[in-house]
Amino acid sequence: MAKQESIGIQAVDRAFDIVEALTELDGAGVSELARHVDLPKSTAHNHLRTLEQTEYVVHEDGEYRAGLKFLRISETARKQHELYQVARSEVDHLAEKTGEISALMTEEHGRGVFVYRSRGSEAARIDTCVGDRVPIHCTALGKAILAFLPADRRNEIVERHGLTAVNHNTITDRDVLSEELEDIRERKIAYDDEERLNGLRSVAAPILDGSNSVIGSISVAGPTHRMQGNRFETELPETVLGIANVIELNIQHA
Amino acid sequence: MAKQESIGIQAVDRAFDIVEALTELDGAGVSELARHVDLPKSTAHNHLRTLEQTEYVVHEDGEYRAGLKFLRISETARKQHELYQVARSEVDHLAEKTGEISALMTEEHGRGVFVYRSRGSEAARIDTCVGDRVPIHCTALGKAILAFLPADRRNEIVERHGLTAVNHNTITDRDVLSEELEDIRERKIAYDDEERLNGLRSVAAPILDGSNSVIGSISVAGPTHRMQGNRFETELPETVLGIANVIELNIQHA
DNA sequence: TATAAATGTTCAGTATCGAGGGACGGTATA
DNA sequence: TATACCGTCCCTCGATACTGAACATTTATA
Known part of the structure; x- marks a missing residue:
């Protein structure tokens, strides 16, 4: 995809993009999110799983939301x-x-x-x-x-x-x-x-x-x-x- | 390093570990942080640079702090x-x-x-x-x-x-x-x-x-x-x- | 009810890219 | 002056994050 000319750890950039997208969308499913950030479903899913494990993202009713753990930070x-x-x-x-x-x-x-x-x-x-x-x-x-x-x-x-x-x-x-x-x-x-x-x-x-x-x-x-x-x-x-x-x-x- | 048995995107896990460490330490330099999360300086530095670029971390007076962008999320x-x-x-x-x-x-x-x-x-x-x-x-x-x-x-x-x-x-x-x-x-x-x-x-x-x-x-x-x-x-x-x-x-x- | 469409999830191969060691310059400490 | 520490940069290698396709599952349509 169009290189953002941004040098930095890709996975981390994407993780934050995803969290931001989640807040913009007010929660979303894997496919919807993947479309929004223009990534393959599997990649999006992989990130969501990771974020959910760290508890920064919550998985409820088939939707992913940005979690309240961000409040702590x-x-x-x-x-x-x-x-x-x-x-x-x-x-x-x-x-x-x-x-x-x-x-x-x-x-x-x-x-x-x-x-x-x-x-x-x-x-x-x-x-x-x-x-x-x-x-x-x-x-x-x-x-x-x-x-x-x-x-x-x-x-x-x-x-x-x-x-x-x-x-x-x-x-x-x-x-x-x-x-x-x-x-x-x-x-x-x-x-x-x-x-x-x-x-x-x-x-x-x-x-x-x-x-x-x-x-x-x-x-x-x-x-x-x-x-x-x-x-x-x-x-x-x-x-x-x-x-x-x-x-x-x-x-x-x- | 002692595998945390956590499967997930490593870079993302580490990024959040680092942010958390920054809040615990109330801001820190690269070396101090690297010691605290038990990573090589260069790795820590790489993460900090990435996080700073995304504006989730702030670099001020030679110290890195968790930024207020988290407030938005x-x-x-x-x-x-x-x-x-x-x-x-x-x-x-x-x-x-x-x-x-x-x-x-x-x-x-x-x-x-x-x-x-x-x-x-x-x-x-x-x-x-x-x-x-x-x-x-x-x-x-x-x-x-x-x-x-x-x-x-x-x-x-x-x-x-x-x-x-x-x-x-x-x-x-x-x-x-x-x-x-x-x-x-x-x-x-x-x-x-x-x-x-x-x-x-x-x-x-x-x-x-x-x-x-x-x-x-x-x-x-x-x-x-x-x-x-x-x-x-x-x-x-x-x-x-x-x-x-x-x-x-x-x-x-x- | 059957069929279709869309969504979530899993898997394995491969190119990529993050990890880490080391080096360099700068700054504080002894 | 010498020493120690720190932050930053670079480069190489091997782990790993990305991908695409296939499978499972739910929802919509005929």
């Missing part, structure tokens, strides 16, 4: 993450205080990853959730991180992923982005004005560790009609900044 | 799980109502898996968390499931995993277990009297789907001194049963 990985340790409870605070959605993001492989999320009483129904990986340039959270990364790292990321438009408001021009990142560095606050999701605005602040490198960012997000005027421009930014400071203090004393 | 797997869909919010209710810890369990590969957990205002500090996999016979949650599984399935599980003692109170005798399961079927309520963790008691109820098969169980757990007398024997069981009923109604109308 992801939960421990998350708990070991400094950002989650120090910021998690503050995200809850922020959500409660503002009534909106608050979220935590970190960067991995040049993309933004939602690490944690908390919903306030008025929180918008939103389809973003923990574990989602998004282009880093199209959210307040992502831009807050990007702004404070070392310049070479930042360029490398933009180089590798480009500035694809996710929305009509997404920043797609490098110069525009550079300028905005400059502002963000100054203010320590990033905005997202419907750059990823229509009708959604957000405010985010970076979180720096002891040696002043970004380990992630925190945000409040809500429907545009509620995110306006003084609240959007002053009130929320101040609240977010305050919380970010508290978190940074947590880091010092950890 | 586990979160979608969880969301696709019927139990989580119908019961999640009720767990929050239960926790809030009782002030204690409430949890959700399902069965996979003969073990009990914590799918969700919510803490009430008085909730005990507890070291059990989402994703944990425990022997199914040593918790109220597990016994509630076990009691309502088809007999052959139940036997198969007990056969395969045995009744190992996790604690001085753990049930280790099959006849004792059978009797208790009989009671549970009658009451639709299972108890855990410090059978897994010292000082912790809990009350659980099974959750049955449309065709009357167990898809999981729900519980309240708290410190023994608070879980006593009428509250433990009547009040909480009734509350739990009530919530379980609500959940089962949710299933009908889904």
